[in-house]
Amino acid sequence: MNEDAMRWSGQRTDRVDAGTLPGLARLTGFVRSVRTPEFRDVTFHEVLAKSALNHVPADARMLPGEYTINPYRGCTHACQYCFARNTHTRLGLNIAGDFDNEIIVKTNIVEVLRAELARKRKLPPRVAFGTNTDVYQRAEGRYALMPGIIDALAGHRVPFSILTKGTMIRRDLASLVKASRATTVHLGLSISILDEELQQSVEFGTATTTARLATVRAIRDAGLDCTVFLSPILPRLTDSPAQLEKLVAAVATAGATSVLYHPLYLSSGVKDVFFAWLRRAHPELVADYTTLYSSGSETLRPYRHEVGARIRPLIAKYGFPDPDETIEDKFALNGRRGQPPEEPAQPMLF
Secondary structure (H helix, E strand, O other), rough: OOOOHHHHOOOOOOHHHOOOOOOOHHHHEEEEEEEOOOOOOOEEEOOOOOOOEOOOOOOOOOOOOOOOOEEOOOOOOOOOOOOHHHHHHHHOOOHHHHHHHHEEEEOHHHHHHHHHHHOOOOOOOOOEOOOOOHHHHHOHHHOHHHHHHHHHHOEEEEEEEEEOOHHHHHHHHHHHHHHHHHOEEEEEOOOOOOOOOHHHHEOOOOOOHHHHHHHHHHHHHHOOOOEEEEEEEEEOOOOOOHHHHHHHHHHHHOOEEEEEEEEEOOOOHHHHHHHHHHHHHHHHHHHHHHHHHOOOOOHHHHHHHHHHHHHHHHHHHHOOOOOOOOHHHHOOOOOOOOOOOOOOOOOOOO
16 A cells, blocks of 8 residues: 555544534445645545436526536635535535535546436536636545546537636646537636736635636637636626736736626625624725625626626627627526426435
């Protein structure tokens, strides 16, 4: 047994400590919890997935009728505004530190996906990645699940999209190019903060903006299109006309083929996490944000119109197509609402 294998073997557990992670006791596919020096303060909880493809119900608020695949639950990117944080509460974990540091890994997802695709009479019309947590977070460097997933989908000619903040997608560019010859592949990166001190403060587990811009260029050099999500735009922090122009210019220089944008969205619960960060990092903005988000998860409508009036002329100026529903649809953002589901929705593991 090599040194790496011995270190991981020594971390194996035969039972769940219900006093610290009560939700894991409900996972019948739980295998073990692992810590390793390469990921300080992070625990990986390895599980055996029952299914790989999630079919979102047609009446769901988000991604209605779509298929998704989520190899991981929780995310070491640690974005303080991440909408997926609430999903950790279903495991008895909290949406703050636990979401960042207690990562569920579906270690057998490639084999399960291959089996599902082989027996399906009607294949999914498309699969969306990045709709919950980022498939190219740091954990992917350890578990390398995406190459097998990409190959499985390409082998059955299933179209798919990937939205990520992770530069690790560059590792899989050869596989993605190969897949694009067999089916439709849409790639997108989220880049919205040029101030790297601010970026590393509010999403401190992510790659730098500079590294992500280089990843856009690498995707384009590989011959693939790349949409950049100029999201989230942070009120009073990244939304000035000068800041927006520098951002749009930077992604244009990197070679992005299209862009989308949206002001910061703060879902219930996640708003508390973000406001805790705001009180630490920018207490002078708390009152302003309280007003802007007084009606719910989105900023007030006049602010959204103001941002649109600032950024849309810049998008046109730098030669990008209008950020409309056709671009959104590449990443399943519209969902398939109104279309009858192909088959009954499959239950999700979690």
